[in-house]
Amino acid sequence: MALSSSIINQIIQQEVLLDDLSDDDLASFCQTANLTYRTGKPIVSDQDYDFIYLPALKQRLPHHPLLQSIEPEGQGFSEEKVLLPEIMLSTDKAYSWEEISKWIERLEKSAVEIDLELSLIQIKATPKLDGFAGFDDGTRLYTRGDGKKGSDITRVFDRGLHVYNDSERGQGAGEIMVKKSYFEVFLSQDYEYPRNFQASLIKEKALDIKAQQAILDKAALFVPFTQLPTWLGGINELSNQFERIVENVLSTVDFDVDGVVLEVTNDDLKIQMGANRKFHRWQIAFKENKDKAQVKVLSVTPQVGRTGKITPVVELEPTLLSGATIVRATGHHYGLVKEQGLGSGSVIELIRSGLVIPKINQVLKSAPVDIPEICPSCGEKLQWKSDFLMCPNHSICPAQVIGKMEYFFKILANNNGFGIATIEKLYEHGIRKVSQIYALSIDDLNIMDFGEKTCTNLVNQLKRSTSEQIEDWRFLAAFGVARMGTGNCENLLKSYPINTIFELNLEQVSTIDGFATLTAQMIVTGLDSIQSEFELLSQYHFNLELTPLQKYLAKFTHSLSGKKIIFTGKMSGSREEMKKHAKSIGIQVVSSVSAKTDYLVIGEKVGQKKIESAEKFGVEILTETDYLALIKLQITKK
Numbered sequence: 109m110a111l112s113s114s115i116i117n118q119i120i121q122q123e124v125l126l127d128d129l130s131d132d133d134l135a136s137f138c139q140t141a142n143l144t145y146r147t148g149k150p151i152v153s154d155q156d157y158d159f160i161y162l163p164a165l166k167q168r169l170p171h172h173p174l175l176q177s178i179e180p181e182g183q184g185f186s187e188e189k190v191l192l193p194e195i196m197l198s199t200d201k202a203y204s205w206e207e208i209s210k211w212i213e214r215l216e217k218s219a220v221e222i223d224l225e226l227s228l229i230q231i232k233a234t235p236k237l238d239g240f241a242g243f244d245d246g247t248r249l250y251t252r253g254d255g256k257k258g259s260d261i262t263r264v265f266d267r268g269l270h271v272y273n274d275s276e277r278g279q280g281a282g283e284i285m286v287k288k289s290y291f292e293v294f295l296s297q298d299y300e301y302p303r304n305f306q307a308s309l310i311k312e313k314a315l316d317i318k319a320q321q322a323i324l325d326k327a328a329l330f331v332p333f334t335q336l337p338t339w340l341g342g343i344n345e346l347s348n349q350f351e352r353i354v355e356n357v358l359s360t361v362d363f364d365v366d367g368v369v370l371e372v373t374n375d376d377l378k379i380q381m382g383a384n385r386k387f388h389r390w391q392i393a394f395k396e397n398k399d400k401a402q403v404k405v406l407s408v409t410p411q412v413g414r415t416g417k418i419t420p421v422v423e424l425e426p427t428l429l430s431g432a433t434i435v436r437a438t439g440h441h442y443g444l445v446k447e448q449g450l451g452s453g454s455v456i457e458l459i460r461s462g463l464v465i466p467k468i469n470q471v472l473k474s475a476p477v478d479i480p481e482i483c484p485s486c487g488e489k490l491q492w493k494s495d496f497l498m499c500p501n502h503s504i505c506p507a508q509v510i511g512k513m514e515y516f517f518k519i520l521a522n523n524n525g526f527g528i529a530t531i532e533k534l535y536e537h538g539i540r541k542v543s544q545i546y547a548l549s550i551d552d553l554n555i556m557d558f559g560e561k562t563c564t565n566l567v568n569q570l571k572r573s574t575s576e577q578i579e580d581w582r583f584l585a586a587f588g589v590a591r592m593g594t595g596n597c598e599n600l601l602k603s604y605p606i607n608t609i610f611e612l613n614l615e616q617v618s619t620i621d622g623f624a625t626l627t628a629q630m631i632v633t634g635l636d637s638i639q640s641e642f643e644l645l646s647q648y649h650f651n652l653e654l655t656p657l658q659k660y661l662a663k664f665t666h667s668l669s670g671k672k673i674i675f676t677g678k679m680s681g682s683r684e685e686m687k688k689h690a691k692s693i694g695i696q697v698v699s700s701v702s703a704k705t706d707y708l709v710i711g712e713k714v715g716q717k718k719i720e721s722a723e724k725f726g727v728e729i730l731t732e733t734d735y736l737a738l739i740k741l742q743i744t745k746k
């Protein structure tokens with residue numbers, strides 16, 4: 109039975125929760141959603157359909173025909189179907205790194221079968237366009253149809269549609285797309301999603317003026333897959349930098365994309381892997397898993413951070429999302445809790461994208477909230493600061509004092525042992541500041557009831573943290589001053605050496621590029637507040653790597669200044685010295701080859717792999733001699 113449009117609306121608006129729908133109503137809703145998608149006017153997003161409604165249907169009615177059928181493209185075309193020049197298979201999909209790594213295992217297995225060295229497998233990654241699929245044989249344009257037969261929609265080219273990059277007709281498979289930026293400005297008033305607009309371009313009826321204009325403006329285009337920007341690399345790089353590669357590929361085009369297509373480029377391997385009825389085995393699409401669920405809130409607990417901010421921690425009914433059981437999420441701040449009614453018994457929409465921490469997307473059903481009046485750590489009366497609830501007792505509140513000490517070691521990141529449990533125990537024994545921790549001896553720790561082994565270990569870790577070299581900006585950031593994160597600290601120390609920062613006035617700090625007046629003000633006040641602790645800690649002679657000053661860097665006029673360079677192989681002198689020198693003259697020394705690397709400087713006995721990947725990314729290769737000539741400097745041999 110068909111649902112009334114008001115119920116459909118309530119489901120879309122999540123005013124009616126899925127749990128409250130009968131099985132039949134849920135099925136009807138999915139059918140309606142599917143139908144509207146097919147006609148190019150979807151009532152829900154693909155995401156919601158794929159990740160909320162279909163899974164719910166699957167759970168309740170696993171044998172529903174909607175879940176079995178491979179849906180026809182169907183409605184909208186009156187034409188007879190014609191045979192496609194080539195079979196267009198669909199792409200297998202993966203929603204997690206685990207699935208991708210299984211695909212890679214299959215590649216490797218097939219490679220072994222044909223004696224192809226694993227290091228020679230090349231993978232291509234391109235954005236997965238979310239448009240209207242077609243095949244252009246140079247004369248006619250077809251819809252993908254069922255993969256074998258499609259409809260002739262050559263009329264879109266007759267209407268003036270251009271091919272992406274002003275390239276030629278006849279490049280095979282691709283998609284009809286509209287540029288995202290253009291859609292936002294000119295079309296979003298009239299069409300809900302780019303997809304609706306893209307579908308409207310191929311309709312038999314005459315185009316409206318906006319569609320004609322978009323074609324004229326080359327904002328609506330046919331994008332052959334061969335024209336897409338590409339990442340190329342080996343299996344190792346893909347495995348090591350998967351998330352970064354996906355992120356980069358997704359950002360390369362101004363079109364709606366819903367994932368990344370990975371495929372093998374080696375012809376022999378492609379033949380070996382072949383295809384099944386539905387898709388090529390040498391190709392897979394990674395779609396970011398924006399998993400969503402409607403979850404009940406059990407309780408909301410206040411947690412005090414190192415700055416005094418009270419964060420509402422939302423305890424949830426355990427929920428399986430993207431392969432993990434989620435039991436809590438952050439409520440961000442109490443302003444949100446109050447405004448949205450995020451109390452025990454409320455229902456939220458929980459969303460998880462890839463491997464990222466799950467977050468509360470919205471409150472679907474509110475409940476009375478419990479706003480704490482006093483700090484759960486120190487009992488001080490809490491204060492509102494815009495949306496945030498704060499404990500003002502910064503110097504004494506245990507949670508804040510402990511949080512600050514923990515933060516110091518976390519940012520330093522060159523020692524082990526000073527996690528929250530250790531710090532809490534130190535606090536119980538009267539330790540309130542990091543400088544007191546550095547003053548501890550094995551005997552002191554012994555008295556505090558740490559085990560013998562732990563005492564030695566902790567003292568060794570403290571020694572290690574002062575002797576291992578760390579960047580000066582990291583050391584400064586570890587003090588946890590507001591607006592003095594690692595980025596701002598590095599920026600500050602590019603302009604003023606670390607031994608002068610406590611003498612700086614507001615004017616000096618605010619003239620630094622990137623610091624607005626308010627930031628500068630907070631930095632000056634913040635520095636003042638840490639000066640004595642900074643001086644106490646300086647007695648332990650941390651091994652600081654000093655940030656090169658901008659004014660000196662600016663003097664470098666050699667052609668490699670500011671370039672990203674990798675040094676590899678055996679050099680005539682010490683490679684470490686060479687790197688150090690390069691940094692000191694404004695070169696950015698990096699450790700792995702990527703598309704952003706400018707030069708690979710090679711010594712003797714260089715691994716073939718480094719050279720191959722440099723060639724793959726088009727990174728210029730320099731010998732040590734070339735390099736030295738370019739910077740016109742000799743490095744003293746050791």
Ligand SMILES: [Zn+2]
Pocket residue numbers: 412483484485486487488499500501505506507
């Ligand atoms: Zn407190």
